[in-house]
Amino acid sequence: MRKPIFVSAQEAVGMIQDYSTLCTIGMTLVSASETVLKAIEQKFLDTGTPRGLTLFHTCGQSDRKDGIAHLAHEGLVTKVIGGHWGLCPPFMEMISENRLEAYNLPQGQMANMFHSMALREPGKLSKIGLGTFVDPRIEGGKMNSRTMDKEDIVAVVTVDGEEYMQYREVPIDTLVIRGTYADEAGNISTEEEAMVLEVLPAVMAAKRFGGKVICQVKQVVRTGTLDPKRVAVPGVMVDAVVVCENPMEEHKQTSSWYFDPSYSGQIHTPLRASSSIPLNIRKVIGRRAAMLLKSDVIINVGTGIPNDVIGPILAEEDVQDDVMLTVESGIYGGVPAGGIDFGISCSPQALIPHDRQFEYYTGAGIDYTFMGAGEMDAQGNVNATKMGSVAAGAGGFIDITSTAKNVVFCSTFTGGQIKVEFDECGIKILQEGRFRKLVKKVQQISYNGKMAVSRGQNMFYVTERAVFQLTEDGPMLIEIARGADLERDILANMEFRPLIAEHIKETPIHIYREGPFGLKNIIKG
Numbered sequence: 259m260r261k262p263i264f265v266s267a268q269e270a271v272g273m274i275q276d277y278s279t280l281c282t283i284g285m286t287l288v289s290a291s292e293t294v295l296k297a298i299e300q301k302f303l304d305t306g307t308p309r310g311l312t313l314f315h316t317c318g319q320s321d322r323k324d325g326i327a328h329l330a331h332e333g334l335v336t337k338v339i340g341g342h343w344g345l346c347p348p349f350m351e352m353i354s355e356n357r358l359e360a361y362n363l364p365q366g367q368m369a370n371m372f373h374s375m376a377l378r379e380p381g382k383l384s385k386i387g388l389g390t391f392v393d394p395r396i397e398g399g400k401m402n403s404r405t406m407d408k409e410d411i412v413a414v415v416t417v418d419g420e421e422y423m424q425y426r427e428v429p430i431d432t433l434v435i436r437g438t439y440a441d442e443a444g445n446i447s448t449e450e451e452a453m454v455l456e457v458l459p460a461v462m463a464a465k466r467f468g469g470k471v472i473c474q475v476k477q478v479v480r481t482g483t484l485d486p487k488r489v490a491v492p493g494v495m496v497d498a499v500v501v502c503e504n505p506m507e508e509h510k511q512t513s514s515w516y517f518d519p520s521y522s523g524q525i526h527t528p529l530r531a532s533s534s535i536p537l538n539i540r541k542v543i544g545r546r547a548a549m550l551l552k553s554d555v556i557i558n559v560g561t562g563i564p565n566d567v568i569g570p571i572l573a574e575e576d577v578q579d580d581v582m583l584t585v586e587s588g589i590y591g592g593v594p595a596g597g598i599d600f601g602i603s604c605s606p607q608a609l610i611p612h613d614r615q616f617e618y619y620t621g622a623g624i625d626y627t628f629m630g631a632g633e634m635d636a637q638g639n640v641n642a643t644k645m646g647s648v649a650a651g652a653g654g655f656i657d658i659t660s661t662a663k664n665v666v667f668c669s670t671f672t673g674g675q676i677k678v679e680f681d682e683c684g685i686k687i688l689q690e691g692r693f694r695k696l697v698k699k700v701q702q703i704s705y706n707g708k709m710a711v712s713r714g715q716n717m718f719y720v721t722e723r724a725v726f727q728l729t730e731d732g733p734m735l736i737e738i739a740r741g742a743d744l745e746r747d748i749l750a751n752m753e754f755r756p757l758i759a760e761h762i763k764e765t766p767i768h769i770y771r772e773g774p775f776g777l778k779n780i781i782k783g
Contacts, residue, residue, distance in 0.1 A: 638707025
């Protein structure tokens, strides 16, 4: 029977050929194969090889210093096709400085490309990405000037009279995955991982191209001791197993801690235990956004303000039984971790594969999504992917906002060192941000306002001092916080004049209170 070899990380790296395509699986630092990634980096620094790699990764896979940041060396990677780099400054710097070719594709489409590649289909076909910077008629997902004259890796095709994006296959030479245990036959389990991710589809795609599969694990166990239903990857599909020698540092459940069973489903802890967050500008924005919810809806929260505050707000307001919160990684319920630990949740009710989660988001469409935003323009286009030369990338933003029934963007009104205070009298702006976020034309179209209107979406742009709603004629100002002046604090800090509702509402002042503010009654309406 075919079995993998058990090797050191250094020996595994020897399997990676120069000028080949390397694919890594993980999200933030969850399921990052640190031992293998560090070994790749060290071998390159010592010998100059492997070099000229194309790196393919669906999710952001860093905590600002580890994960794929180990691969961010000029010459080691010369092309990256990725989903997100917001937590990987070294790659954002390389992209900004034109030191490698860089393509950004929607995370959900990339996750499901593995299925198309494994099945030998002529690319992944989807409407996701049309009308955004991923559309080849706009930018083709190319994130710097060095890439603009390079080949397109996406196309627009017509099927039965309708346009679709075609996400072309990316042949995988080496795939690096992570599990918890491997038995002596190489069967891999993932029970202590905080996400299911898209490990098996990626393995299937790699095998289709004759690629090698390297798996990092914590420990080897005797054959037959793993529950066969918990085997994530059969051993016959694995080529090499690397046992992590320093799991406390290189096989952590997530960046901020080594292992907590409440994040991988072994135990459940009270959701209120660590859910309360201080009253600040981010919490106020999150509270106002949450007031748009109704009972019995399924919601998604994106990285940034939504992920960091919406979950804790729902827990603090005791509305977990009224709303089902999900995260793109495959999380249902619980209280999401924030910041560098995005994508995991304390005491979730369900953990499903990352690629399957995007089937739901793309197909049925989530009831509400709460997303961060960098800019909005007069057409209702939103940029959340590139500011100046800094390219964070889309992550799941395009996939989710393209099909959600209600899209709620959460953003400060201006950006850069904004300072405000809140009390029972409303808002007081102490220091305006350094740059405007309501602009004439966004730098990059991550969300197409006109297409959103044609889809019949409800779109809101929620800030600490004003709320806008997208209409057929552009964004309309529908609400102002008490204490904010229309001309001085809103219109004077915008590059375009929005439509203004005939009767502008005042933001309810109870969102500025300490402690629960009554969201349960608002949702039940």
